[in-house]
Amino acid sequence: MEEEYDVIVLGTGLTECILSGIFSVEGKKVLHIDRNDHYGGESASYNLTQIFNKFRPGKEVPQDLGRDRDWNVDMVPKFLMANGELTNILVHTDVTRYIEFKQISGSYVYRDGRVAKVPATEMEAIRSPLMGIFEKRRMKKFFEWLATYKADDPSTFQGMDLDSMSMNEVYAKFGLEPGTKDFIGHAMALQLDDSYLTMPARETVDRIVLYLQSVARYGKSPYIYPLYGLGELPQGFARLSAIYGGTYMLDKPVDEILYDDDGKFMGIRSGEEVAKAKICIGDPTYFPSKVRAGDKVIRAICVLKHPVSGCDNADSAQIIIPQNQVGRKHDIYTTVLSSNHNVVPKDHYLGMVSTVIETNAPHLEIEPAIKLLKPISETFMGIATLYEPLEDGKADNVYISRSYDATSHFETTTDDVKNIYRRITGKDLVLKKRPTVDEEQAAQA
Template sequence: MDENYDVIVLGTGLTECILSGLLSVEGKKVLHIDRQDFYGGESASLNLSQLYSKFKPSAQKPDLKGRDRDWCVDLIPKFLMANGELTNILVHTNVTRYIEFKQIGGSYVYRNGRIAKVPSNEVEAIKSSLMGIFEKRRMKGFLEFISKYDENVPSTHQGLNLDSNTMNEVYNKFGLENGTKDFIGHAMALWSTDDYLNEVARPTYERILLYVQSVAKYGKSPYIYPLYGLGELPQGFARLSAIYGGTYMLDTPIDEVLYEGDKFAGVKTKEGTAKAPIVIADPTYFPEKVKKTGSKVIRAMCIMDHPLPGTNDLDSVQIIIPQNQVGRKHDIYIAVLSDVHCVVPKGYYLAIVSTIIETDTPHVELEPAFKLLGNRLDTLMGIAELYEPASDGASDGVYISKSYDATSHFESTTDDVKDLYFRITGKPLVLKKRSNSEEDEGLNGLE
């Protein structure tokens, strides 16, 4: 196989597959290798046998209906924002032709011991059970400010400057209570801590706008999800890369990484030697070139035979438990899916809970979420250390992705994709706009 390539990619996680797809489309000669025999790396979807052999190898599987392959359980539960960057990349690259999406039925937030739907527009704010009558009016005023804000029309700014006022100052301008700030900041802007309150308001404004526009796109919730699980996403980008001449090798461990001086030069595998000036890899391939972020994520996959109590029997929901509500520093995320997403057999529900660990008894930290779920048939837990590259890759040609965080959507992952793309090519990733008809055609199965 001794051959020369423009780029070698190690690991088939989503970040790596998006980049190999984008670079292949641009005419680069890409070789993509994974030591595992399935796509997706850390972001794969596993069938029932794979799931139990990974998380409970010695335990007796509960008596669950359906075939092995009727189960597609995500190792890393995340939803796509309908108007978010990952959706834009999917539409821009036309990978949507390989994947069918379904909406997530609702977006909920935990407040004062119970869950309620996140109001996504002025009308819902007025009906919401989250607020008293006067607070509803203030929330309505805040959402009107967000939707009417126009950079070039000072009268819409209400005396606020998004680049110098902090988000807390913006909230206070509208007189919002702490509980309301909680659900706007955590369930709409999707921040996982409260650090944003003392930072300038623009990033939060942009996040709330993304949320509201994503809901407006298809109604119900801002989230969409691929049929058969998130493992479909890396495979879609892998197909894209292959169409443009990319070469894929699964089940191929790396025997040696080659350097010329300090620079990456290629890899040796059982198939021979492949050379390239740069490599893109997930953190597991270069343990000596990554550092721990200091955070660990715990994820619990809960198998249930009923929908989530208090959600009107929706087939899928996202619930965010803001950290303040349960005396934590990080939010707890719950993603619930069912057979309509082709990830479990009929009659089953999958709830995946995730958060950043804060204590020595991480499973206890998930209790507030478990209380909301009700009866569970089985629970499988995993803990993952989070890594990031120790350097930007410019000096040695080794470009490493970050671990997938605890957030419940892909915005931080696509930030990493754009950052890597810029470091590798020296130019920003520009997604071309498609016409509305192209875009609607792009996302199959969504009304």
């Protein structure tokens, strides 16, 4: 450890591991440290013993829950958009060679007390209970426009100025009803709340297009998920970093962050050992004085022995409860997984609920989602505070990531990756295509 590096990375959350992989590929000498004995930081996947140690310390694990190794439970439940930025990064860096993915069976939305499938095809749209017959025609026109829309070609905007028009005005142009706006905005654009309605429409239009393109990639739903849990993602990028010379140390305490006389980062101390570098990347838990606390998020892990009602007996699903369906300011997200994803034993399911906390009784705030999952065998609840850096890192060369938010996917995480990269290097992240396995073997021969 006692040598000079280009970059020291603290914490093995997904954001940190992606950046460590990227900088290693670019030829930087990277030291990556985590005080924990496992990968993933806040975004780790836990086995049964780890879950009980975290949520019920001292309690014995019930025998009927099966083997420890059959459980890989995400502490931050999310899916990947099939056509999203994280998927593009995984493909481009060929980290996909270490991870196998499975498609999520369906995307659902809560409306008027029941769950309905978000249409993935024209036929599903025609049969959908979410809209009446005339509304289906109007929505068809809306989607026909989106099929021709190109973000960099204003001639495809049908005369609309998407940078000045609000999303409400775009919906109005197509005559869409409040209920339709609701499920498009929350279950397709995946907006967290209704504030997007009065903002410039371009971002929401781009989000809906991403959703539709992700559905088109594999059919059924826009989401994919790694077998054995999301903890596989940081490990995949850690392997990438290691192949390109990155040094990893788990279960390594960081006793002191070292700065020079100008207040700039110069290294870290662990016990008697010192490692030096000019740049540090780390998660918020390593820099409590350099971050601000934001929203709090409640996350509930529910163990089920049945598929979720209203989801066509699907082995996996995303269920979104839009805020105004339950009189809230933020949506409630539920992810459903099963033994087909190697995260629970056979005949078990996981229902994981998350939302931004608005009251002093957060467990009651997620009750609408909990009702959809019943009967529930075991429930584990946790509350997390979301942190973000106070400064951009340029003054002291300490670049801090943001906490993982309540969104149901990783698009905000990849935004953070690109933002940190830009702050460090002064340029946009452009990934170099990694050689295939065959090309790498040929180069070594």
